[in-house]
Amino acid sequence: MDRELNNLIEQEATRQRDGLEMIPSENYVSRDVLAALGSILTNKYSEGYPGKRYYGGCEFVDGIENLARERAQALFGVTHANVQPYSGSPANLAVCFALLQPGETLMGMQLASGGHMTHGLAVNFSGIYYHSVQYTARADGYLDLDEMRALAKAHRPKLIIVGGTAYPRVYEWAKYKEIADEVGAYLMADISHIAGLVVGGVHPSPVGIADVITTTTHKTLRGPRGAMILCDGEPSNFLKAPPEQSRQYLPTMIDRAIIPGLQGGPHNHQTAAIAVALHEAAQPEFKTYAAQIVANAQALAIALMERGYTLVTGGTDNHLMVVDLTNKGITGKQAEKALDAAGITVNKNTVPRDPRKPFDPSGIRLGTPALTSRGMKEAEMTQIAEWIDDTLSHRDDADRLEAIKREIADFTRGFPLPA
Numbered sequence: 001m002d003r004e005l006n007n008l009i010e011q012e013a014t015r016q017r018d019g020l021e022m023i024p025s026e027n028y029v030s031r032d033v034l035a036a037l038g039s040i041l042t043n044k045y046s047e048g049y050p051g052k053r054y055y056g057g058c059e060f061v062d063g064i065e066n067l068a069r070e071r072a073q074a075l076f077g078v079t080h081a082n083v084q085p086y087s088g089s090p091a092n093l094a095v096c097f098a099l100l101q102p103g104e105t106l107m108g109m110q111l112a113s114g115g116h117m118t119h120g121l122a123v124n125f126s127g128i129y130y131h132s133v134q135y136t137a138r139a140d141g142y143l144d145l146d147e148m149r150a151l152a153k154a155h156r157p158k159l160i161i162v163g164g165t166a167y168p169r170v171y172e173w174a175k176y177k178e179i180a181d182e183v184g185a186y187l188m189a190d191i192s193h194i195a196g197l198v199v200g201g202v203h204p205s206p207v208g209i210a211d212v213i214t215t216t217t218h219k220t221l222r223g224p225r226g227a228m229i230l231c232d233g234e235p236s237n238f239l240k241a242p243p244e245q246s247r248q249y250l251p252t253m254i255d256r257a258i259i260p261g262l263q264g265g266p267h268n269h270q271t272a273a274i275a276v277a278l279h280e281a282a283q284p285e286f287k288t289y290a291a292q293i294v295a296n297a298q299a300l301a302i303a304l305m306e307r308g309y310t311l312v313t314g315g316t317d318n319h320l321m322v323v324d325l326t327n328k329g330i331t332g333k334q335a336e337k338a339l340d341a342a343g344i345t346v347n348k349n350t351v352p353r354d355p356r357k358p359f360d361p362s363g364i365r366l367g368t369p370a371l372t373s374r375g376m377k378e379a380e381m382t383q384i385a386e387w388i389d390d391t392l393s394h395r396d397d398a399d400r401l402e403a404i405k406r407e408i409a410d411f412t413r414g415f416p417l418p419a
């Protein structure tokens with residue numbers, strides 16, 4: 001009935017179908033995930049947790065939340081999963097709220113080095129309400145473990161956060177844990193970007209190493225927008241404060257941080273869609289999908305480097321890469337705009353030690369999860385590198401960009417969307 005809105009959704013659907021979606025934090029969900037997300041479950045209030053709710057009529061949503069929790073626990077191999085965080089940022093806020101008093105020290109990865117705002121950026125809650133210490137990547141883009149250890153010893157943070165939004169290499173969880181243990185800090189692994197790679201077996205898991213794990217559910221995990229907090233410890237009883245703040249009671253500390261600490265009613269439609277995505281991620285095909293994401297990223301990285309592009313760290317181990325465009329005489333903002341005009345969606349991104357500002361940085365970030373969900377493989381990545389190069393080399397030629405856009409729209413017809 002709402003034509004105005006429907007037109008906009010239709011246009012967005014066409015954009016998603018006809019273009020190359022290369023933002024590494026995006027993906028295409030299945031029809032089943034969409035169906036759960038668009039279901040009548042959005043009508044229900046259910047503050048609390050299964051079996052302990054502040055509202056009546058929760059018998060079926062209890063079953064749904066239990067299913068999501070059990071699937072998350074089985075898939076990741078943890079004893080406790082909280083599936084209620086509305087999204088990744090609130091999940092990270094909840095961990096800080098559970099573990100730190102205002103003014104206490106946390107240490108996270110600097111945004112320009114590949115970290116996320118919620119890991120201690122000065123203008124984010126994590127940098128305003130807590131004393132934030134930021135570690136950086138070396139000039140070559142790799143995490144600087146020596147600096148991390150020196151900063152930890154100097155500032156003795158209570159929480160160390162590792163896991164970024166633009167880091168193209170493997171996270172060495174045991175090494176970060178060693179540093180955390182040396183100063184008595186909790187280690188939080190934010191695997192938002194790589195959760196699908198972890199369950200697909202193509203990235204080491206932080207389970208059994210990190211004290212707490214947060215993840216969004218909508219990136220490589222290919223679920224709805226949402227998040228989870230995973231940990232081990234005594235079974236949670238969110239109605240009673242734990243006898244002490246310690247690792248043993250993390251499940252209760254986390255659950256109480258979500259509600260009553262930060263949130264009200266869980267989004268049951270989102271929880272159901274997370275349960276669907278977790279079921280899909282537990283299938284053998286998902287392992288093939290995860291391996292193909294990485295193979296595609298590596299093929300794309302090689303094809304770009306062959307065309308003279310500089311990649312932060314000189315390549316990738318995961319689903320994303322950061323291209324430093326300085327040698328091409330183009331800024332990240334200009335590149336993003338030109339690629340948009342050609343039907344290639346990317347985002348501008350800072351590079352380590354970027355002399356430019358985040359709103360007009362030196363690089364772009366590219367990823368392969370969404371393209372891989374369409375069934376594209378290594379050969380298509382080489383073709384895409386060619387289009388990227390063609391676009392950036394002719395960025396002021398509107399006719400050329402329009403022609404590339406048409407070619408890409410034709411090409412994408414061979415790779416239908418999952419839903």
Ligand SMILES: Cc1ncc(COP(=O)(O)O)c(C=O)c1O
Nearest residue numbers: 087088089116163164165190192
């Ligand atoms: C590493 C990391 N953590 C947290 C988030 C925040 O997730 P959301 O955008 O759902 O709040 C993101 C999102 O990009 C992320 O990359």
